[in-house]
Amino acid sequence: MTSKIPTFTLNNGAKTPSIGYGTWQAQDEPALEIALEAGYRHIDTAYSYQNEKMIGNVLKRWISNGKLKREDIFLVTKLPITGNRPEGVAKYLKRSLENLQVGYVDLYLIHAPFGLQDSEGDYYIKDSDGNPYFDMSTDHIAIWKAMEEQVEAGLTKAIGLSNFNKSQIERILKNSKIKPSALQIELHAYLQQNELVDFCKENNILVTAYSPLGTPGANNFLEKIGLKLDLPDILGNPTVKAIAKKHSKTAAQVLLHFYVQKGWLPIPKSVNPERIKQNLDIFDFHLDQQDLHELKSLDAGIRIIDLAMFKGVENHPEFPFKDEKQKKISSMKL
Numbered sequence: 001m002t003s004k005i006p007t008f009t010l011n012n013g014a015k016t017p018s019i020g021y022g023t024w025q026a027q028d029e030p031a032l033e034i035a036l037e038a039g040y041r042h043i044d045t046a047y048s049y050q051n052e053k054m055i056g057n058v059l060k061r062w063i064s065n066g067k068l069k070r071e072d073i074f075l076v077t078k079l080p081i082t083g084n085r086p087e088g089v090a091k092y093l094k095r096s097l098e099n100l101q102v103g104y105v106d107l108y109l110i111h112a113p114f115g116l117q118d119s120e121g122d123y124y125i126k127d128s129d130g131n132p133y134f135d136m137s138t139d140h141i142a143i144w145k146a147m148e149e150q151v152e153a154g155l156t157k158a159i160g161l162s163n164f165n166k167s168q169i170e171r172i173l174k175n176s177k178i179k180p181s182a183l184q185i186e187l188h189a190y191l192q193q194n195e196l197v198d199f200c201k202e203n204n205i206l207v208t209a210y211s212p213l214g215t216p217g218a219n220n221f222l223e224k225i226g227l228k229l230d231l232p233d234i235l236g237n238p239t240v241k242a243i244a245k246k247h248s249k250t251a252a253q254v255l256l257h258f259y260v261q262k263g264w265l266p267i268p269k270s271v272n273p274e275r276i277k278q279n280l281d282i283f284d285f286h287l288d289q290q291d292l293h294e295l296k297s298l299d300a301g302i303r304i305i306d307l308a309m310f311k312g313v314e315n316h317p318e319f320p321f322k323d324e325k326q327k328k329i330s331s332m333k334l
Contacts, residue, residue: 005039006283008265010181011204012158014106016074017042018260019280022210022269027051031271032058036068038277044184044208044267045100046078046111047092052099060101075100076107078162079147082124084115084138089146093155108147108156109184112163112307114138114316124310131311138318140168141175148178158182160206163307165320166199173203184208187264189234189255192299201263209259212266213252215304232302239294247285250278257282258295 007015020042021035032043032055045055059075062068077100083092093108115135119125124132147159160182161169172180183200187193187209200207214234234240235251244251252268256279259266268279287295306321307313314322 004283005041005280006260008206008263010107010158010206011179012181014074014157014181016106016206016265018265019256019282020044020074020076020208020265020267021276022267023051023055024049024210024269026269026271027054028271029054029058031273031276034273034276036062038280040276040280041072042074042076042265042267044076044210046080046109047083047096047099048078048080048111052077052096056099056101070102074106075102076109077105078109078111079143081112081114081116082118084110084112084135084143085118086139086142086146088118089143089150090153090155093150097155104154105156107158107160107182108150109160109162109182110140110143110147110164113140113161113165113168113318113320114310114313115318116310126311132313134312134316136317138316140172140318144172144176148176151178160184162210163320165323166196168318168320169199169203169205179203180205182206182208182265184210184267186211186303186305187259187266188212188214188304189237189240189258189295189298190214190232190300190302191304192262192296194299197262197264207264209264209266211304212259212264212268213255231304237298239298243287243291243294246291247287249282249285252279253282254287254291255295257285258287258292261287261292 005017008018009015021040023045045052063070077096079089079092115138116124117133117135126132150156151159158181159178160180162184183205188211197207215231240251240254244254256266256268270276270279313319
């Protein structure tokens with residue numbers, strides 16, 4: 001039986017469950033149905049995931065049947081990188097609302113700090129050499145003002161960022177009427193990003209952790225887009241497994257509990273019914289100081305999602321990891 005889920009409070013006063021259901025690569029209704037039955041009420045999607053219509057169909061059915069009220073769900077979606085310009089914000093948010101079949105979202109994020117040229121019908125367009133057509137004039141302040149207008153119009157309750165670095169966030173903080181409510185970034189035991197997380201806490205920005213369990217199964221996706229990497233197996237780490245055995249929990253449950261205790265909001269993604277339920281059942285045990293010390297010591301600065309699927313992205317002026325001294329995934333032996 002899943003214990004009561006604690007909440008985090010955003011800087012606009014709204015409350016959200018402290019763990020969510022991530023839907024990247026999720027295209028089937030049954031998994032979301034199982035997640036809702038299990039008790040997930042924070043649902044994270046994005047226009048670029050191309051699954052908003054599926055999510056909208058499920059939510060509409062649950063609301064129409066009286067199993068949920070709209071206010072029971074904390075719904076998050078994101079501005080696609082092909083919409084990263086002021087005129088793209090309202091355009092793509094309205095499309096997302098139509099797809100999701102709701103009148104507002106609870107949180108709207110800028111998906112990434114760099115922009116691509118807009119495209120209709122494609123995730124993004126590439127030249128004959130496979131290079132995306134970047135928009136090199138991405139203007140965060142102008143985009144943010146358009147994001148603020150969506151709050152004022154009632155189309156989103158809160159606004160935030162994803163994949164932004166500290167200096168990019170500082171620029172927005174200095175030039176905003178409405179402060180970012182959340183930052184969604186890659187966070188897990190091997191990439192704890194303490195400096196950035198502490199900065200967000202100081203500025204009352206809730207941190208959401210994507211890929212909190214690493215990326216089980218991601219090799220299949222990467223191979224489809226021409227990448228082959230030796231991705232680290234966080235769930236198989238001996239330290240994590242030992243702590244899980246000690247508490248009679250799964251490795252995933254230990255990690256997710258650890259993240260919530262650190263003040264992160266993890267959004268694990270799974271389509272396996274048993275794991276969907278297990279990932280939510282993390283509030284009935286306690287990690288002691290030794291457990292916490294050992295888990296914190298796993299931080300190795302290993303970034304899995306380095307945005308390499310966008311060929312040449314490191315040349316964009318707003319590429320967020322320019323100054324990051326990260327370890328090469330393919331050379332890690334963990």
